[in-house]
Amino acid sequence: xxxxxxxxxxxxxxxxxxxxxxxxxxxxxxxxxxxxxxxxxxxxxxxxxxxxxxxxxxxxxxxxxxxxxxxxxxxxxxxxxxxxxxxxxxxxxxxxxxxxxxxxxxxxxxxxxxxxxxxxxxxxxxxxxxxxxxxxxxxxxxxxxxxxxxxxxxxxxxxxxxxxxxxxxxxxxxxxxxxxxxxxxxxxxxxxxxxxxxxxxxxxxxxxxxxxxxxxxxxxxxxxxxxxxxxxxxxxxxxxxxxxxxxxxxxxxxxxxxxxxxxxxxxxxxxxxxxxxxx
Numbered sequence: 001x002x003x004x005x006x007x008x009x010x011x012x013x014x015x016x017x018x019x020x021x022x023x024x025x026x027x028x029x030x031x032x033x034x035x036x037x038x039x040x041x042x043x044x045x046x047x048x049x050x051x052x053x054x055x056x057x058x059x060x061x062x063x064x065x066x067x068x069x070x071x072x073x074x075x076x077x078x079x080x081x082x083x084x085x086x087x088x089x090x091x092x093x094x095x096x097x098x099x100x101x102x103x104x105x106x107x108x109x110x111x112x113x114x115x116x117x118x119x120x121x122x123x124x125x126x127x128x129x130x131x132x133x134x135x136x137x138x139x140x141x142x143x144x145x146x147x148x149x150x151x152x153x154x155x156x157x158x159x160x161x162x163x164x165x166x167x168x169x170x171x172x173x174x175x176x177x178x179x180x181x182x183x184x185x186x187x188x189x190x191x192x193x194x195x196x197x198x199x200x201x202x203x204x205x206x207x208x209x210x211x212x213x214x215x216x217x218x219x220x221x222x223x224x225x226x227x228x229x230x231x232x233x234x235x236x237x238x239x240x241x242x243x244x245x246x247x248x249x250x251x252x253x254x255x256x257x258x259x260x261x262x263x264x265x266x267x268x269x270x271x272x273x274x275x276x277x278x279x
Contacts, residue, residue: 053273064278069102079177089179092131104142111145119191119223158211176232187260191223232271
């Protein structure tokens with residue numbers, strides 16, 4: 001996959017609608033591979049012709065975390081300088097946890113950063129499977145000054161808590177500066193599972209949040225809707241391992257968004273997307 005990467009690659013330029021994630025020559029030289037994704041045909045799902053997400057491949061997890069972490073910090077810093085605050089949404093999982101640890105050690109005016117989740121399981125915040133718990137353990141320890149806005153509240157179910165969660169979500173100073181997403185082996189992103197009966201609603205609603213009940217995964221969930229994922233200056237898809245790369249390549253082929261909801265991310269009406277991958 002190319003040359004080995006240094007543990008701390010030079011700081012990439014922030015991704016933008018215009019630049020689509022282009023980096024300076026020095027940073028790109030330290031990256032194992034970078035290429036546009038081959039997309040078959042036009043009109044994947046709703047939204048017309050698909051955009052081309054840029055793929056960043058790294059030799060190892062540490063190099064990817066350092067490079068992506070630098071991009072995230074630059075985005076947040078630019079937002080603070082330009083608008084006085086930064087708004088970030090993140091997903092849970094093992095790979096994001098390593099990124100959260102890295103970010104928590106960075107010097108940034110975290111008091112001006114607002115953080116929420118792209119999705120969460122409807123569980124108590126101290127539950128082992130809660131994304132809220134993951135975020136508090138790995139990011140908010142070092143970035144304690146950041147304002148965290150959870151999706152889950154004290155209601156007994158996602159449906160009963162949806163109105164309160166939506167009210168709190170709509171008070172955020174949108175659009176997002178960055179939404180960090182993952183992808184499952186079935187092609188889901190956030191909690192937009194292909195097996196969930198609520199998927200069509202999640203695609204079509206103008207509301208920002210949806211209650212989801214995947215048939216192949218435990219727990220009821222709350223997730224950003226497709227419309228909410230559009231309200232961002234930049235989306236990033238973070239994946240790792242050979243199996244996830246295979247799923248991504250399958251998703252990049254022409255096919256229904258409903259079959260692999262991650263395809264939503266490169267629709268023409270979505271924000272720019274960059275994919276970060278390491279073995």
